[in-house]
Amino acid sequence: MSLKxxxxxxxxxxxxxLAVTLFNVYQYKIRHGGSYSNFRKYYQRAESFSxxxxxxxxxxxxxxxxxxxxxxxxxxxxxKLDDLNQVEILEKEDIINNLDKIKTISESVxxxxxxxxxxxxxxxxxxxxxxxxxxxxxxxHFRAQHGYRLGKKTAWFSGxxxxxxxxxxxxxxxxxxxxxxxxFYSTFLINEKNFDVYWxxxxxxQPEFLVGFPSSVFEICQIAKSKGLKYTGKIxxxxxxxxxxxxxxxxxxxxxxxxxxxxxxxSSEGAPFILECSAGNLHTHPLTGIFxxxxxxxxxxxxxxMLVTSFTTHGTPLIRYQIGDSLTLADPxxxxxxxxxxxxxxxxxxxxxxxxxxxxxxxxNLGNISNSTKDTKGIVCFQIIQKKIDHIQIYxxxxxxxxxxxxxxxxxxxxERIGDTVQLDIxxxxxxxxxxxxxxxxxKNLIGK
Numbered sequence: 273m274s275l276k277x278x279x280x281x282x283x284x285x286x287x288x289x290l291a292v293t294l295f296n297v298y299q300y301k302i303r304h305g306g307s308y309s310n311f312r313k314y315y316q317r318a319e320s321f322s323x324x325x326x327x328x329x330x331x332x333x334x335x336x337x338x339x340x341x342x343x344x345x346x347x348x349x350x351x352k353l354d355d356l357n358q359v360e361i362l363e364k365e366d367i368i369n370n371l372d373k374i375k376t377i378s379e380s381v382x383x384x385x386x387x388x389x390x391x392x393x394x395x396x397x398x399x400x401x402x403x404x405x406x407x408x409x410x411x412x413h414f415r416a417q418h419g420y421r422l423g424k425k426t427a428w429f430s431g432x433x434x435x436x437x438x439x440x441x442x443x444x445x446x447x448x449x450x451x452x453x454x455x456f457y458s459t460f461l462i463n464e465k466n467f468d469v470y471w472x473x474x475x476x477x478q479p480e481f482l483v484g485f486p487s488s489v490f491e492i493c494q495i496a497k498s499k500g501l502k503y504t505g506k507i508x509x510x511x512x513x514x515x516x517x518x519x520x521x522x523x524x525x526x527x528x529x530x531x532x533x534x535x536x537x538x539s540s541e542g543a544p545f546i547l548e549c550s551a552g553n554l555h556t557h558p559l560t561g562i563f564x565x566x567x568x569x570x571x572x573x574x575x576x577x578m579l580v581t582s583f584t585t586h587g588t589p590l591i592r593y594q595i596g597d598s599l600t601l602a603d604p605x606x607x608x609x610x611x612x613x614x615x616x617x618x619x620x621x622x623x624x625x626x627x628x629x630x631x632x633x634x635x636x637n638l639g640n641i642s643n644s645t646k647d648t649k650g651i652v653c654f655q656i657i658q659k660k661i662d663h664i665q666i667y668x669x670x671x672x673x674x675x676x677x678x679x680x681x682x683x684x685x686x687x688e689r690i691g692d693t694v695q696l697d698i699x700x701x702x703x704x705x706x707x708x709x710x711x712x713x714x715x716k717n718l719i720g721k
Contacts, residue, residue: 485514542585562581641714
């Protein structure tokens, strides 16, 4: 927990809400100031660009960004960026160990962003204010296309660690920004024991929109479903952030909350954007940067790990950055029914280590693992940790619907995906710890770590 969060926690809840509100007002003043309005207009116009206009704009943004980087970053001052394929790949460790060489501005004039540390140590990057304003203009334009604007009642599930179990016992599970009408829910304490507090709060608040970690909203909905509950309000859209959206997330959240789920991909480091269109498909936004997809040998591939070059990272340039997520591109000849000329993405596959390695079945991805519970009742959530190729540890939180038959169903489904040679060590627990970021990971592959 940060010192800021610790200090807020020490005050009465009303004062905490006031502090959260004032902090948000200050943040939005920065994000929506300066060039923000111009960027909103620009990205609105970009929706109607012809292919030729789009290519021209991409080249303008790319050339401007590369020229700035070469002239302002010591890390890139002798690097020729005209042939991107020849540029050395940037890794997370490079940024952690060499930030002073990579960055172009100091922390005192920029905006510091810390990554959640899902794949290891948290990492710091520095944005220019203009880049931050552009990124929020892109995001706000995207959400506005689905009816959202700042000031509409929103429930936000993120990694803020301000709520304690003592607060939960007082029926408090969130903080409220009363200017922007946002209720921020703690994701660290969502479990069956605390479910009634969260469920009551959501039903009383009646938000129009949800934003945040899909695993957290899914866990609430999964518990509600097991209790035969359905949300009484009218949530229009859930905008998931920071995690891979699984088919099971869409199904259960839509069933319980009655809302549409509209996905988007970016990152705390400043990756380019992938956005879901009105037809329910994903598109890379080519004006925000370049996505390369490569295989394990770093050769171009249709499905594999991402290398990102982001045009909105002037403060800490990301060029061919190995971000740790994987992506599958659609067939280039395939066109989306929404009519967009932006490149079509088949799916975002999640963290590159979100898979189980099986001696007989090879890599088993996150989506397949999560589907192991499809025909099983009574599993609230589960997590698989793999440290050896022939052994996995499984931690399961269950409810009263779970019995030996359901366990057999789950194990059988899992065996179909990973084979019979992997030893299963099943542990039933009351809760599963979240990551330091507040996110929940179904699969943690720790082989070799």
